[in-house]
Amino acid sequence: MKERALITGGAGFLGSHLCERLLDDGLEVIAMDNLLTGDLQNLEHLFGVEGFTFVKQDVTNFIHVAGKLDYILHFASPASPIDYLELPIQTLKVGSLGTHKVLGLAKDKGARVLMASTSECYGDPLVHPQPESYWGNVNPVGPRGVYDEAKRFAEAMTMGYHRFHGLETRIVRIFNTYGPRMRLNDGRVLPAFMAQGLRGEDMTVFGDGSQTRSFCYVDDLVEGILRLLRSDEVYPTNIGNPAEMTILQFAEKVRELTGNRSKIAFRDLPEDDPKVRQPDISKARKLLGWEPKVGLDEGLRKTLGYFQGKVAAADGRQ
Ligand code: UDP
Numbered sequence: 396m397k398e399r400a401l402i403t404g405g406a407g408f409l410g411s412h413l414c415e416r417l418l419d420d421g422l423e424v425i426a427m428d429n430l431l432t433g434d435l436q437n438l439e440h441l442f443g444v445e446g447f448t449f450v451k452q453d454v455t456n457f458i459h460v461a462g463k464l465d466y467i468l469h470f471a472s473p474a475s476p477i478d479y480l481e482l483p484i485q486t487l488k489v490g491s492l493g494t495h496k497v498l499g500l501a502k503d504k505g506a507r508v509l510m511a512s513t514s515e516c517y518g519d520p521l522v523h524p525q526p527e528s529y530w531g532n533v534n535p536v537g538p539r540g541v542y543d544e545a546k547r548f549a550e551a552m553t554m555g556y557h558r559f560h561g562l563e564t565r566i567v568r569i570f571n572t573y574g575p576r577m578r579l580n581d582g583r584v585l586p587a588f589m590a591q592g593l594r595g596e597d598m599t600v601f602g603d604g605s606q607t608r609s610f611c612y613v614d615d616l617v618e619g620i621l622r623l624l625r626s627d628e629v630y631p632t633n634i635g636n637p638a639e640m641t642i643l644q645f646a647e648k649v650r651e652l653t654g655n656r657s658k659i660a661f662r663d664l665p666e667d668d669p670k671v672r673q674p675d676i677s678k679a680r681k682l683l684g685w686e687p688k689v690g691l692d693e694g695l696r697k698t699l700g701y702f703q704g705k706v707a708a709a710d711g712r713q
Contacts, residue, residue, distance in 0.1 A: 397446065399423040399464050401506075403454045403497060404471035406433030408576045409511070409569070409613070413468055414438065416617050418447055425460060429453040431485060432473050437576045454493040455485075464504040466624065469497045469549075470511045476539060476665060477582025483541040490545025491552070498556040498564075507563040509624045510553045512631060514570040514672055515543040524639075524673035527568065527631050537667040550631060557629055565628065567620050570635025570674045573694065574613030575701035579709055584608070588646055589702040592653030594710070602664030604643030609673045611636035612694035615687035622683040635674035636687040652695050 400417050404410040405426025410433065414424045423446040426438060430451060441447045452458065454471050472489045473482045494510065501508040517525045518533030533543045550566055557564040573585045580586065591598045611634070619634035640648075646659055679685045689697075 397421060397423050398466065399425070399462065400466040400468060401425045401427060401460055401464055401500075402468045402470060403427045403493070404433060404469070404511075405449065406430060406435055406437050407470060407474070408437070408574075408578070409572065409616070410470040411437035411576055412574070412613050412617050413470065413620070414441060414447070416621065418444060420621075422446070424448070425450060427452050427454060427458070428471065431482065432478055432578065432581070434578065454496055455488045456496070458496050458500050460500065460504075464500070464506040466509065467497055467501050467506050468509045468511070468620075468624070469494060472511070472545070473542070475578075475581040475583045479542045480538055486541045487545045490542070490549045494549040494552050498552060498562065502556065502560050502562055507565070507624070508553065509565040509567060509620065510549055512550050512566050512568045513542070513546045514568055514633070514635065514674065515539065516547050516550065516568060516631075517672075518543060519667060519669045520671060523671050524637065524675040525633070526675040527633055527678055534667050538665070539667050554629075565623050565626070566631040567623055568631050568633045569616065570611060570633065570672065571608045572611045572613055572616045572635070574698050579702070579705045584642060584645065585610070585649070585698070586702070588649040589653065589699070590706055592649050592655040593703060593706045595655055595657055597657050597660035598646045598650055598655070599662050600643055600646050600659050601662050601668065603661065604646065604659070605641050606664070606668060607639050607641050607671045607673065608645070609636055609639040610645070610691060610694070611687055612689035612697070615689050619679060619683065619685045622685050623679075626683055628682055632679055632682065633674040633676055634679055634685070635676065637673055637676055638691060639671075639673040648691065648695065652699060
């Protein structure tokens, strides 16, 4: 009998890639999403594929899934700084109430749960790069607090279910990831730069652009997550690409790729914007034999075509 997985946030950027990969690996997949920030277009190619089902539901309410479940991957959450500003309560609810519902369902089904956590648990980090043992520097009452604290609560809740109920749990801390199916207008840096580059607009660099991020291509991330799912590791594990760069360097890279010659326009730095971010992936290397394989140039090239299509559609050229 085939293994069966539920993916919450299945219509999102990461969720949809996970659905596709698990179907390819021979599992039955149920994607659940309330479509608040997810998009059915991300799953359109999977409708009609044998073993795939979509359920439109908000996971902060009681969830029922008929039949057995071997795995639950909890990826439902708004996930960009603009989304947290616009959806603060929903972000808090899905990380707390949604996580509770997911863990309850897993307990009922005897399923293994993988919780999508985030590098945001480290906040504006005082340790660099960030190993899993670092407890973070998070402002609970700032604009990003709704996401950071929800995810920290989700980690605590997951460990609670593991310790008290003996539930099989896994926690992945995801660092900045990019690739096809990111939302064009989610405010994140890559969609913003791609859209600006392709439209020939100024590229909006926040602050002086000296803040750093480390970008991982989505296929690498999915591979790391699935290795973690199959492993025995209960404590959080960083999955990300340690290739760190400043946002200004990143803007220049995307500008070059899109062939845009217009200028860089500096804008105010958002509140609590982390100054540095780079995963320490020693644990994933050792434990999972995993490391990213797709370099930034290759990953951006793979992503460009997707954004060209999105920008053309948004601008009514398709
Ligand atoms: N950023 C930027 N211009 C934009 C959007 C974002 O300079 O149009 C910066 C943002 O201030 C942050 C970095 O890019 O320092 C990454 O932002 P993103 O929203 O992608 O996610 P974060 O890593 O902050 O969660």
